[in-house]
Amino acid sequence: MPVTLKGARQPLAIAHEVAVASAQVKSALILAALNAPGRSRIVQRALTRDHTERMLRAFGATIAVEELKDGGEAVRGDRRSRSETRDGRCAARSVVGCVPAGGGADRAGIEVTLPDVLLNPRRIGLIDTLKEMGADIAVTNERERWWREDRRSPCKVLVLKGVDVPAERAPSMIDEYPILAVAAAFAEGRTTMRGLEELRVKESDRLAAIGAGLRANGVGVEEPKTA
Numbered sequence: 001m002p003v004t005l006k007g008a009r010q011p012l013a014i015a016h017e018v019a020v021a022s023a024q025v026k027s028a029l030i031l032a033a034l035n036a037p038g039r040s041r042i043v044q045r046a047l048t049r050d051h052t053e054r055m056l057r058a059f060g061a062t063i064a065v066e067e068l069k070d071g072g073e074a075v076r077g078d079r080r081s082r083s084e085t086r087d088g089r090c091a092a093r094s095v096v097g098c099v100p101a102g103g104g105a106d107r108a109g110i111e112v113t114l115p116d117v118l119l120n121p122r123r124i125g126l127i128d129t130l131k132e133m134g135a136d137i138a139v140t141n142e143r144e145r146w147w148r149e150d151r152r153s154p155c156k157v158l159v160l161k162g163v164d165v166p167a168e169r170a171p172s173m174i175d176e177y178p179i180l181a182v183a184a185a186f187a188e189g190r191t192t193m194r195g196l197e198e199l200r201v202k203e204s205d206r207l208a209a210i211g212a213g214l215r216a217n218g219v220g221v222e223e224p225k226t227a
Helices: 023-033 051-058 094-103 125-133 167-172 174-186 197-201 206-216
Strands: 015-017 039-044 063-067 073-078 111-118 140-145 148-156
Touching: 023 039, 023 051, 023 073, 051 063, 125 167, 125 174, 167 174, 174 197, 174 206, 197 206
Parallel strands: 015 039
Antiparallel strands: 039 073, 063 073, 111 148, 140 148
């Protein structure tokens, strides 16, 4: 730091495959594509969060999503589309509701109700995992407002049990593994989390930080070199 960025004088439309399952990288490429002439095609093999695509569509941008045979998708952005400003209210991140759920995991029967919670299908991996562990999570007053799903979610924490979290769920909860680790520390039995390679290459090595924090509090952790 400091960093100075200069935009290209003649930006080009591209076809690019995102090597890492990262919604941030994908979103950056989509935004860049909307400033380049022609259509850009961005491919990802893992389905990451799609908040940027939803928002840009609400603003009037031409964003096309194509499902691929291998389960991935291709996103096309076109500069010729025109976006307009809009007023709107963003729902709270669904992970916010999981913080008290994870923190109260050692107190069976605690109940928390949160209004206006985002439950985008690509954001609820942690909620699905907490349900598998024994948390009683209900969704009421479901509706869609502006470009994000907006619901009220009561969560009652029961006695949690350890589970095996599959690698394919990682893109939908990659930022929530620290919270899951806290819940797992209070759960009965062993919790195994797979597919965490991206945590090694975030702003820091988050996987190492999670392990260090748990060990400092006396929690048993096994941290293989490959996640």
